[in-house]
Amino acid sequence: MNLYMKYCFLLLFSLFIFCESKYGFVTWSNGNAIVSVTDNYSEIPKVHVAKATYSNEINNTGWAFLELHTSADSSDEKQAYAAGFLEGYLTRDLIWMHWQNMLKGYCYNKTEVCGLIEDFVDKNEDYIASMVTANPTDPYWYQMKLYYIQIEGLAVGYNHATSDPYEWLTVRDLM
Structure with a gap:
């Protein structure tokens, strides 16, 4: 084994030993996503x-590393929502840090520009919703529907993991 290979092996072994992973899963009960987190993969x-x-x-x-899988035994809508929910729940701290670093206070003293941005996003969301409704069997618009369901799950999962109401975010905040 040459020196480079020994170094790569040592680096990968070190990352494996020192990386603390969390494992999470979502089950469905009475129409609600139930999230659980564990330190042991075997408990999923x-x-x-x-x-x-x-x-x-x-x-x-x-x-940061997130590997997420959904079950084909569930509907596409449940899979999209659960994937977003789990991502929002597990990555809550990173989402909040990103919000603070990039977006919090962005519109301070920029009322006119931010009003234009809000109008654009409103029109875009209305257009997408109308296209999803008008084209329920079109593969592209079906995926757009699933994307919005996943973003909704992301917001709910994030807020579920957030104890301080000051730090709650909406779907629009995440958009």
């Missing part, structure tokens, strides 16, 4: 709508 039940492995290694590598 076989019947789930979504499952994920999450590791925030930003301070070590500059990256």
Whole structure:
């Protein structure tokens, strides 16, 4: 084994040993997504709508890692919502940091420009909603519908993991 290969092996082994992963999963009960988090992958039940492995290694590598899978046994809509919910729940801290760094206070003293942005986003969302409604069997608009369902799940999952109402975010905030 040459020196480069030894270094790569040592680096990967070190990342594996020192990375603390969280595992999460979503089940469905009475029309609601139920999220659970565990330190042991083996505790994820076989019947789930979504499952994920999450590791925030930003301070070590500059990256956070999220691997998310959904179950084909559930409807597309439930899969999209559960995927968003689980992502929002597990990555809550990163979402809040991004919001504070990039978006919080963005419209301060920019009322006119931000009003134009809000109008544009409103018109865009209305257009997308009308196209989804008018084209329920079109594959593109069906995926757009699932995207919006996933964003809704992201907001709900994020807020479910957030105890301070000051830090709650809406779907629009995430858009």
